[in-house]
Amino acid sequence: MNRLERQAVARRCATRENAVVHRAAALLLEYPDAELVALAPVLRDALADVRPQLAAPLLRVIDHLTSRPVTELAAEYVETFDLRRRCSPYLTYFAYGDTRKRGVALVEFKQAYRAAGFEVADAELPDHLAVVLELAATADDDGRAAGIGLLLAHRAGLELLRLALLDAGSPWADVLVAVCATLPPLAGDDREAVARLAAEGPPEEEVGLDPFTPPLTAPIGARR
Structure with missing residues (x-):
């Protein structure tokens, strides 16, 4: 899928229903604390009018958060996202690993946010899935399309994260199930990219580049 095709698909997917799903998914991917658990009734109410195939996976995650x-x-959460590299929530990791090319990709993420009128907090990396989903959940049509465009551009990494979480038996896998269900079915180049990344894994670290260690043990801050 080229850039123009991706933009057209992103526009079609930028529905209000998908925005609700993406907002709930963004919250459910945050570090779990008492404040997040307290939001469970609000999230349930927000998902009441969402189609069951999209709402049901998220409701299962909410059930898990309120039962532990x-x-x-x-x-x-830490064991899943901190200690399993295959479960990294940073979308560029799957395509670029800890290489210099990843830095270029992060700049492209920031440019996409700025073009949509948003800035990412200095303490956060722009490719964290929760951050991308918040962009895709904005009230602004251009913002929603920009966020979905980033998801589509990194569809292979998104699908690999979904598969890794499913393989691990993680309750957070259902967040990815719901998010992927808001996008068109995999086909053609996207399907091949998933298969290639699954077989090869992220690129190896380049000489002289400090490894990236995602600071996931700290809660993701409130974002606007």
């Missing part, structure tokens, strides 16, 4: 102690949830 916060300390247990936090430990489970």
Whole structure:
């Protein structure tokens, strides 16, 4: 899918229903704390009018968050996203690993946010899936399309994260199931890219480049 095709698809996918799904998914991907758990009733209400195939996976995640102690949830989150490189929530990692090319990709993410009228907080990396989903969940049509465009541009990484979380038996896999269901079915180049990344994995670290260690043990801050 070329850039123009991706933009057209992003526009078609930038519906209000998908925005609700993406907003709920962004919140459910945050570090679990008492404040997030307290939002469970609000999230349930927001998903009440969403089609079951999109809402059901997210409701399962909410059920999980409200059925465990916060300390247990936090430990489970860290074990999933901090300690398993295959479960990295940073979309550019899958295509570029810890290489210099990843830095260029991060700049492209920031440019996409700025073009849509948004800035990412200095403490956050712009390719974190929760950040991208918040852009895709904005009230502004251009912002929603920009966020979905980033998801489509990194569809292979998104699908690999979904598969890795499913393989790990993680409750957060359902967040990815819901998000991927808001996008068109995989076909052609996207399908081949997923297969290639699954077989080869992210590129190896380049000589002289400090490894990237994502700071996921700290909660993701509030974003606007």
